[in-house]
Amino acid sequence: MSKSIRMDEPSSERSPSGIRVAWTERWHKNIHQLGIWAELTRNLAVRDVETRYKHSMLGLYWAIINPLVTAAIFGFVFGVIFHASSKPIPYVVFMLTGITFWNFFANGVMSAVGSISGNAALLAKIYFPRIVLPTASVLARFIDFMFSLLVLIVFIFIYHTPIYWSSLWIPVILVLQVFFTLGIGYLVAALNVLYRDVNQLVGLILLVWMYFSPVMYPVTNLKPSLRSILLMNPMGSLLQMERDVIFTGHLQYPLFAWVALTWTVFVFFGGISLFRRIEPLFAEVM
Template sequence: MNKTIIEPSKGWKVVDFDELWRYKDLLYFLTVRGIKARYAQSILGVGWAIIQPLFTTLVFTVVFGGLAKVDSDGMPYILFSYLALWPWNYFSGTLSESANSLVANAGMITKVYFPRLILPLAAIFSKLLDFIISFVVLLILLIYFKVVPGLGIIWLPLLLIQLLMTSLGIGMILSAMAVQYRDIKYALTFIIQLLLYGAPVVYSTTAVPEQYQFLYSLNPMVGVIEGIRAMFLNRPIPWDWIWPGSIVAIIFFVFGLFYFRRMEKVFADVA
């Protein structure tokens, strides 16, 4: 009886795009499965994609905008915070989903061959539905407050690419680490809460002391959030906040690919 032995590819090829394309149906299936599983046996279904960010925005508006009187750069605080929560919720959600993607599918990894990168990719793509629904809510808020985005909105795809690269890069790192270190799953909730206050979600970047602003801008989510606010509110694009984080996002993405590839050969052994 002949046996086929599948071994990791050799050389400098980090991502086999031809192989990923051959398994596109599996990627689609896992993405849809992730969406259905999230809202299975739920009364409101995808309505939670509207309720969760809106409720969080209202809480932030009352606590930080009303009680703490946090500066919102002259805009209504509810719009100020929602423009930040829109990309932030996607980022934090993809971290949680992708970090657990390999462990949750351990049975598939140990029994069937497929490109392991599909698992964190499916986690990233399955959150896009929530992202799109939240965008519709954002448009409603913009109409309500009579805010018209300027020409700077043409740069939005670049910020979305930065958001995706950051999410996927960190997601690949965490998913690979979580296979060997199960503490990642439990620590991630706490880490995401800390990261929330390390980004200008509830406060403006003007609150950051000048001597720390460049260091602060190395956080890729800082440029994403401030850039999105500027684009939708027709303000000058804050490139000084965007480009340092863009470089870090690329580093996260490239390092994530190499780290994931390096750890891929032991996934089935420790999953």
């Protein structure tokens, strides 16, 4: 029997054709494996959405009602009582935009927290990469988000708010936001297995984080130093970019887009790294 080729062996021990064969085989195997895990992630995400709304009377309408009620409350408090202004964009539209994009992040993270600890039975039965669970949780919230986005579009038309062709950049910015949410999701899902306080703590952190992000107020009128600090927050710059491409047609603070990009890449890889480090402990702890 011929000796199998291992890619971690020194290169001098392999023939050039051997390297090519091994790489091709490895890539085919990896892509095939990735396809299986992607299918599993999709199924788990769909199952998550179905079970969430299956036995409720209003079903998927909850995905629309939630942002509407939140926007109504905040709109009343900030728009009517505190006279917050977001001219030239109507405040309701301004805030609903912030709430819609923020809710995707916050709900995604909150779903991911319990994704491992809440699926102990499933983990005990079959083997699959555990990282699939928080990924599916975040993607399930993305499905909810798509419904909220429809509500936002309706409101934009109701209030005759002009939008720009640059709105077509939204999917690109959303990709960044999905990766950022996934990174934070991996982090909290893994930590929550070790320390169950994380679940409570994350809710609190998200609340504080929301007020430090331009969800309900525009940053344009703030002092430049304060504005810079708020936009250093990757979620702050992502929200600002999302609003800018829809309502102003250009990025008002383009340099901060790089902050969002670099933090997203770091948080995503950092989340995976921490998840992998804690993963071997899951079976022991649970």
